[in-house]
Amino acid sequence: MRIGIFFGGQSREREISFAGGRTVYDNLNKSVFTAVPIFIDSKGHFILLDWQYIYKGTIRDFYPPVNSLPKSELPIQIYAESLRNISNEQWDKLISEVGRKINPSDFHKYIDFAFLSLHGPYGEDGNIQGILEWYGIPFSGAGILPSSIGISKIAQRQFLQQAGFEGPKSIILNKADWDIQPHEIIFQKLKDDIGLPLVIKAPHQGSSIGVSILDEDNLSRFERLIQKSFFELEITTSDWAQYSHEDKVGFIVKLVDIREGIGLPVIIEEEIIYTPNELLQYLNNSISSKKERILLKAIDSEDSLLIESFIEGKEFSCIVIQDENGRPIALPPTEIRKGKDVFDYRSKYLPGISRKITPINAPQDIIEKIRTKCSDLFKALQIDVYARIDGFITDSGKVFLNDPNTTSGMLPSSFFFHQAAEIGLNPSQFLSYIIRTSLQARLKTGKHHFELQKMIKQLDKALEGLKNxxxxxxxxxxxxxxxxxxxxxxxxxxxxxxxxxxxxxxxxxxxxxxxxxxxxxxxxxxxxxxxxxxxxxxxxxxxxxxxxxxxxxxxxxxxxxxxxxxxxxxxxxxxxxxxxxxxxxxxxxxxxxxxxxxxxxxxxxxxxxxxxxxxxxxxxxSKITINKYDTNEILRNAGILVADHRLVYEEKWHSNHTTEIEAIEKQLRYPLIAKPADDGCSSAVKKIKNRTELEAFAGMMFRPKADFIEDLANILKLKKNEEFPQKNFFLLEELIEKKDAKYFLEITGGLLTHFQQDGSIEYEIFEPSEALAGGEVLSLEEKFLAGEGQNITPARYTPEHEHYKIVAEQVKNTLKKTAEVLNITGYARIDAFVRVYEDLSAETIIIEVNSLPGMTPATCIFHQTAINGYKPYDFIDKILSFGTEKMKKQTIAK
Structure with a gap:
């Protein structure tokens, strides 16, 4: 059965949709289904996507294609809506670089069934469901009516009240009222009618986008949070004038992030600003104007907000599914323990920031009450197949339901898979269940009855065959x-x-x-x-x-x-x-x-x-590559460029503190890089800009107990929940810089080994990725987590495409020599900096070798293997086959 996976889309949740679509693509049972990726771009085009692009870390890594982007001095990628004055013919050409544009009337030529991994407007609101129903394509999940209710938090709240479900106090704030009424009067009325804290919600967004909690009687903060939910942002020209260039770039990076910022394009006084460069130029020019404040508005905003009273209690999320007879079964509700008040986008999708406790920590009768309420709402909204229903349970035992979602996030650790696993279904099996149950649900429409029955029988036969x-x-x-x-x-x-x-x-x-x-x-x-x-x-x-x-x-x-x-x-x-x-x-x-x-x-x-x-x-x-100092020494002795480096030992640091610092500063100048010498990548890697930061890093590394030392953590600007190891030595390296090179970039390159007929090892070096760090160094999240990192594969060594191969061969040769010197086998990832000079000569400076590179869904090694024709499964199969053959050879040799 050909399963069209619809992912991406036009909403602010498109990155989670993209990552979820990849999860579905990879987990569909290959014995039963053929996965067909249908990417929807932010302009609403349906694209039969070439499979290689599914394994990019983010949409912006491949779309719009790099060669279609306007020239920019800022290292900020943009979405397709930031392209201006593009004709239909130009769109078709642009789309042809990543796949093929298709029309809904032609869906039946490519797919038998549509699996919807879309979120928010255009995906969960009944729009796509209506298109598919019109063209006779069965689809996953709920139908048109529950989807159209489920997308609007305002409609949800009104429906829940009418259906007798308890909920918080709520008021609708219209944009027109906000624009003309004094804000202090609006704020006072909300305090009188609802009371603090206030929960402010953008009604048509998911993933907690545009949701804030105001817990203080502060008018200016209230105004900022209301603006945030209306997707507006105000900045004063005096503040902008005081920003450094780095601060300005950081401001624009946050603004461009459609999950937490307002995104691009933006409207400023009826003028549309499309790109980061244009915005930077506009704001810089505004300093000389007489305006005190500049208001930036998103192209897609909200016309009204839902403002609710805050519910004190445990927050939960519950997946409801249907059994073979269509009866709802509420899976065990999960308690959400947050690191902060709002279960926001990062808390939902980055592991370690929040905790999920399944089932919720409550007496059995309370858990049953939650399950019953969720099942009742599932039936009341006439939802089919599955839904995710969020809510709160108060200390007095009241259940408040507040957000029925007809499409749940589909990352590997999402509630969707997390709760299905409690009844023994792995992701592949749960997806098979969703498809089969969705086919059954579509029978209710009375349309295409014979074809649906035929599909169900064929699928049942295939599923039965899996057991053998x-x-x-x-x-x-x-x-x-x-x-x-x-x-x-x-x-x-x-x-x-x-x-x-x-x-x-x-x-x-x-x-x-x-x-x-x-x-x-x-x-x-x-x-x-x-x-x-x-x-x-x-x-x-x-x-x-x-x-x-x-x-x-x-x-x-x-x-x-x-x-x-x-x-x-x-x-x-x-x-x-x-x-x-x-x-x-x-x-x-x-x-x-x-x-x-x-x-x-x-x-x-x-x-x-x-x-x-x-x-x-x-x-x-492995013993060599885990030790960054030994690796550097071996590579340097082999004539491979590495950063100048030095080990710092705890005993020496404490006994000869001043002498040790003076020796460090004599050998290495600030800024420099500090990192653990014998642990994995990106863990506690920090850019050290002065002696105070160096002392803080050493203090954290050599601390006697595992607890954070708050003052030192603040100096190093460690994030909340960021782990920092304890070691008795660490590594310092020079900060690798551009110097007199024409081009300079950070790359990460993967490799795979094969046995040749004579038993020797052949190295397959993949096209490296260019890594764009959002901060001073590339973080763990940027390397491995979906939607976080910005990687461009292959790396852009020069703007001139015809020069690419000349530079790329030099870089790949250095990566190959590195692997040979260190006797790497199987597969690996090598991180490096590259300097490209006027004559196209290239220096590759190795900074790290990972013998077991990260294999998360978003890691860029999968972007690289895709260029060589390997899907992730194929790559893993090659790795396992090589390991099996290597062990056979070793056993024979013994």
Whole structure:
């Protein structure tokens, strides 16, 4: 069955939609479905997307194509709506670079079914559902009516009140009233009628975009939050005049972010500003004008806001599905424990910022009350297939429901998959359930009845056949977690590997969580519901106190018909194991660990003793590359450029503090880079600009206890919840700069190894990606998390396309030599800076080598492999096949 995955779109949630569409594309069972990616751009064009672009980190990494962008001095990517004066013919040409434009009337030529991974306006409001219904294409999820109600928070609130559901006090604030009435009068009325705190909501946005909480009696803050929800931003010319160039660029970066800023284009006094460059120029010119304030307005705004009273209580989210007979089953509601008042965009999608507790920590009767209320609302809105319903439970036991969503976020750790896992469905199986149940739901319309019945019968037959395939697969132990500061990214990588393999015809993945410490590794086989917890710490907590909650047992019983139909095979039992148990359990291991252990050879040594094949480099090579100082020394001795570097030891720092600082400052000048010398990438990597920051970094690294030292953390501008390791030594490096080069950029390059017929190793070096850091250094989020990083693949070494190959070959040769010198095998990622000179000679300065690179869905190594024709599954298959062949050769040699 050809499944058209509709993703992207015109809303502010397009990046989450894009990442969710990729999740669906990868997790559809390959034995049953053919995935057809249909990307919708921000101008509403339907594009049959070339599959390579699905694996870009963000939409802006590939669309609009780089060669269509206006020249810019600012390193800020834009969306298609910032292109001006583009004719239809030009749009067609632009689209042809990433795929093929198709019309709704031709959908039936390409797809049999539409899986909707769209969010917000044009995706959840009934628009796309109506188009698909008109052209006879069955689609996933709710129909037109519940979608049109579900998109509007104002319509929702009115419906909930009329249907007898309890809710907070609320008032609608119209834009027209806001523009003409005194703001202090509006504020006073809201305080009188609702009281503080106020919850201010943009009614047609999802993912908590345009949502704020005002908890203080402060008129100016009230005005700023109202403006934010109307997608307006005011700046004074005096403030702008005082900004440094870096501050101005930072302001525009935040403004361009459609999730948290107002986005581009913007309207200023009826003039439309399209690009970051134009905006910078306009604001700079405004300094000389007599205007005190400049108001920037988004092209797409809101006409009214919903303002509600704040509900004190536990926040939850509950997925409701239907059984085989169409009856709603509320899955176990998840409690959301936030790091701050609003469960905002970052809290929803970045692991570690908030915690998800499933089921919610409440008495059983309260959990049942929540489930009943959610099921009742599901029925009242006439929703089909599934929905996500959010709400609060107060201390007095009142249930307030406030946001029925007819399309849920579909990232790997989203509520959508998180709660389905509690009844034993992995993502691939849950997607099969959604498709089958959606076909059944479309029968209710009375349209295309015969064709739908035929599709359902064919799908049932295919699903039944899956149960026979499981016995013939290769068992892959996916080892994830660990105890380094990168353990959350490791879990993201491990889950991604698990999901890519679980939808394959060749492999049966078994999730294995590693915990403990360097002296004693602890291994646990995880059931799917534990693997899909929010992050490594949530998994560890579940392991410490593993039991099946009575509510979970009850819901499993209620949904038994569903799981029996869709679960061909999966790990359902929690089990503590040892390394010695692995030969009976797995055929090959995929180590999805980052930092220590994993990249240091410790796990590899255990597996080699058991003759279990594994991914990546061998023990000795891993021991070298985990140590950045040793790696630098070896590469420098081999004639490869690296940064000047120096180790700082705790004992020496404390005993000869002044002498040590003077020696550092004599060898290296500020600014410089400080980082752990023996851990994974981007963890505690900081740009140090002066002696105070150097002392703060050393103080944090050498602190006696794991707790943050607040004063030092503030000096280093550490984010809330940002982890910082404790080590007894760290590495300092010179800051690599442009110097007299014509072009200068940061890159990250992947590679894959193959055995040749004579047994020698061939290195396949991928086209590196150009990494654009949002801050002083590239962060963990920018490297690995969907929608965060900005990567351009292949890297733009020069503006002249004809010069690309000349420079690219030089860079790739250095990356290959680096891999050969360090005896890297399997696959790896190498980070570097590149200086390109007037004569097109290039210097590649190596800064880091990762023997087990991150394999999260958004990591740019998948952008690079796509250019060489490998889908992520193909790349993983190559890695596992190489590891298996390498172990056979080693066994024969013994």
């Amino acid at each position: 395939e499981a016995q013939k697969k290769i068992n892959v132990g996916v080892i994830m977690g660990g105890f380094s500061t990168e353990r959350h990214i490791s879990v993201e990588s491990g889950r991604n590997i698990y999901e890519k393999l679980s939808s394959s015809e060749k492999y049966l993945p078994i999730p294995i969580f590693l915990s403990g410490n360097e002296d004693q590794h602890e291994l646990y086989v995880l059931p799917i519901n534990i693997m899909l917890k929010d992050n490594a710490d949530d998994i560890k907590d579940k392991i410490k106190d593993y039991h099946i909650h009575p509510i979970i047992a009850q819901i499993k019983f209620e949904s038994n018909e569903v799981t029996e139909k869709y679960v061909a095979s999966s790990v359902t039992e929690f089990q503590k194991i040892s390394y010695q148990d692995l030969p009976e359990l797995i055929d090959v291991a995929f180590i999805a660990l980052h930092g220590r252990p994993g990249e240091d050879g410790a796990v590899q040594a255990k597996l080699e003793k058991l003759n279990i094949p594994y991914n990546g480099s061998d023990v000795e090579s």
